[in-house]
Amino acid sequence: MVKPIFSLIFSSLFLINIACAQNSEVEWKPELTDDWTPVTDSVSTTGYFGEPPSDAIILFDGADLSAWESAPGYFPSMDGVPDYLEALQREYDSAPWKVEDGIMTVVPGSGNIKTKQGFGDMHLHIEWRAPAEIVGDGQGRGNSGVFLMGLYEIQVLDSWQNPTYSNGQAGAIYKQKAPMVNASRPPGEWQSYDIFFEAPYFDDDGKLIKAAYVTVLHNGVLIHHRQKLQGPTVYIGLSHYEQHSRKLPIGLQDHGDYVSFRNIWVREI
Amino acid sequence: MVKPIFSLIFSSLFLINIACAQNSEVEWKPELTDDWTPVTDSVSTTGYFGEPPSDAIILFDGADLSAWESAPGYFPSMDGVPDYLEALQREYDSAPWKVEDGIMTVVPGSGNIKTKQGFGDMHLHIEWRAPAEIVGDGQGRGNSGVFLMGLYEIQVLDSWQNPTYSNGQAGAIYKQKAPMVNASRPPGEWQSYDIFFEAPYFDDDGKLIKAAYVTVLHNGVLIHHRQKLQGPTVYIGLSHYEQHSRKLPIGLQDHGDYVSFRNIWVREI
């Protein structure tokens, strides 16, 4: 007796085979991992701008970008990004962003930057500001990102009255987890992230012993409490861990917007 | 009457549709959550067929299906299944599977069955057998499933020398996690699952307090060690928890194949 289920399964397998053959009907789209609901509640806050503790490593105190360098095509999450970011392949002799009046600002088109030093378990304090004048919307407004170990992104975005998918807004573990609340301040105002990060741990055979975990305060408000990461940030599809070293540079993303940063320091924990 | 769990699922699917409405080409396909690599190593084993402990609840001892009932359209994982399984909507006065010589066997087309009693935290022991004569391949060969709480599937499949996606083979937490090893025995031989399950816990507001966890022995071989579940099994897309009660019936799936079962018991833990 021929059952309909068999033909279904057969055709499914067939679809998989042609998917492997690059058939466009079965392929991941970036939108598939966007969560639009629930919409995150907003909390108003004046921020949280502490001085670095005595054992902190200063990554930017307003003077220069000497702790940073150019990071062409650095971030894995760019795989599959079709346009702007893929083009950022130039390498510069030094970090190509602008420093003025004690703040650093993305130079769109110059590419990402990363720290010269590698970090694993850390408290990263970083302050950032989206342009006061609103240009664009959704992901196209005040977009940048903090890449822990160059792999795990905490999203930077002007999320003040700016709807986008919840796991893509400011403070999101990009494409993995929306923040508990939206603690964004208006564009043009300084905001802070305090990121408490536990690096993943692999044994010598590459087996994952312990996943990465992150706690984040956005302007002093808890938005993640030791959240487990699924793996490195990916723009398309699902994430899986791949073995890497215990310390890797922190990256900041050029996403084409004039996002500024100041007071960046790390305490190794 | 529409059950609460269905209305929740319906509304969340509805929201996904809204989110994707801008681009009709952006939709989930079942194949997107199939993991074909790595291929799981095989382990040969003679099985593990213990007697029920003194405080076990016997669900099937070979006599009859009095602990079971018909479960038309019961399992959420069917959402998105286009043909055979959706059609299994008939309700029967009693569980419509066959009992002969102390074993019960799926009657293809009669639909799923579920226990009359609900269970949460449990040790579930169940023995099963795929037909000795091989018919079909991949997901079309000896397919059934154990649905913990009617929501969380441990896959039943004839995975003896039968390639399929790793997180869809025998013992997989279906579409979520491949077993550590393939401990399958040949078709026609009895196999056992010992499933140690911790039910998820929600507070009165529906907030997830604790996820579901499962440990599974397949023929006495460890294939999951207190693995965290992402949520209920879904055929298409990613899974999320929805509030449900602490105890729900166990389901067995009619997937169109003549899979048999015997010696089914539960110890509440």
Place this chain on the structure above:
Amino acid sequence: MVKPIFSLIFSSLFLINIACAQNSEVEWKPELTDDWTPVTDSVSTTGYFGEPPSDAIILFDGADLSAWESAPGYFPSMDGVPDYLEALQREYDSAPWKVEDGIMTVVPGSGNIKTKQGFGDMHLHIEWRAPAEIVGDGQGRGNSGVFLMGLYEIQVLDSWQNPTYSNGQAGAIYKQKAPMVNASRPPGEWQSYDIFFEAPYFDDDGKLIKAAYVTVLHNGVLIHHRQKLQGPTVYIGLSHYEQHSRKLPIGLQDHGDYVSFRNIWVREI
């Protein structure tokens, strides 16, 4: 009326006594759970004094103690305390501590205080100051405590160049876990705790479903990262969970020293 939590504690202590009754020399001493090593490294910091977010509940803004009340004999950790604290049994019509110049200060001998409102999952921000003039040493110097849910103590102590057992210093989960570092500021200076607390969860039968977890920043420095608690704070012996409700008052301890507090607020999380 005897509260349930007290009767539980009483009966379990009783059983321990029975168990040990064969040999009167076998009994717990408070010192047995003091960890003196390793000595915690010190970190210097200027503190972290953010404004409350818009959805915070203000517990003390400098005006009065209207959110607080007298808590005679309130904290379970006093079981076994031989002298001063046991005597604090008087009940007052209102919280008996002093408010002056926008700060509240312990009135030694008046007893503990607790919030009128109960809290469970929370971010608690609290600022405190040990007396500028050093009196006493070890546990006898600037001692107080923040009791989450009246049960789980984060130690308050003047730990500036003041050796004591590591799991009894400022920021310790008292008798359970030393802080990662000693982030104490000198006596007479204000210090802050930002405490992110997840309450334990029990099912209706009293079974522990999820333990309590706490993350603490001391003057902005991470000293606990989602640390699991063994149970309520006890002065003598080992701790075990006993069922209690999801929200309970926050307590502050009168330990006989003139410790001051200001800017106390809670965000429910």
Place this chain on the structure above:
Amino acid sequence: MVKPIFSLIFSSLFLINIACAQNSEVEWKPELTDDWTPVTDSVSTTGYFGEPPSDAIILFDGADLSAWESAPGYFPSMDGVPDYLEALQREYDSAPWKVEDGIMTVVPGSGNIKTKQGFGDMHLHIEWRAPAEIVGDGQGRGNSGVFLMGLYEIQVLDSWQNPTYSNGQAGAIYKQKAPMVNASRPPGEWQSYDIFFEAPYFDDDGKLIKAAYVTVLHNGVLIHHRQKLQGPTVYIGLSHYEQHSRKLPIGLQDHGDYVSFRNIWVREI
């Protein structure tokens, strides 16, 4: 030569002694970590005696003790044991226990034995039998122990109608955690342990990255579900982790009783 693990333990005990030196009456007694309540419920079971899977390493199949060797003074938990066990310091050329009729039996006074090979993450299957004739009571009746990595003890004891402290009965993670139920069979009958163990992981600086976890089936009944271990088993006081390698020998304890073993195998997981 003193092994590193011993010197670490020695120095930490030394520090505790210093800490307590002020009051010579303040010292740990073994009884302080005995939990007598609640008394564990009993479950009757016929056992669970599976064949080893194809990739198992056979440690004892009834023929001889060639996989084992003498382990004089091997187990750290003996620190503080005042009489019998301390005396077991002799070293033998081969494992000094008796093999007869396919079973091995403790020769009291000959000391512990351990595997020649080291193991970390593992499924250990072991069958054991207490003497049919009851001699002694409590901890003095059919006492032995399975030491995972030579450090983490799953208690072996004749716990059939034999009251003792709950975290010292058969199946207990000795002095740390009582089994969920008492699944003991009568003395003289064979019993099985299936132990699923995840070894702890330390980084190169000795920092604990991941604790040890264990799941145990006693005669097929779940008695621990991925229980976190506090550290190596200690007879007196509280346990703390000390860095050790990823694989270490399994030990079996000579506690003076004629306990027998058979069918011992390991699957590395």
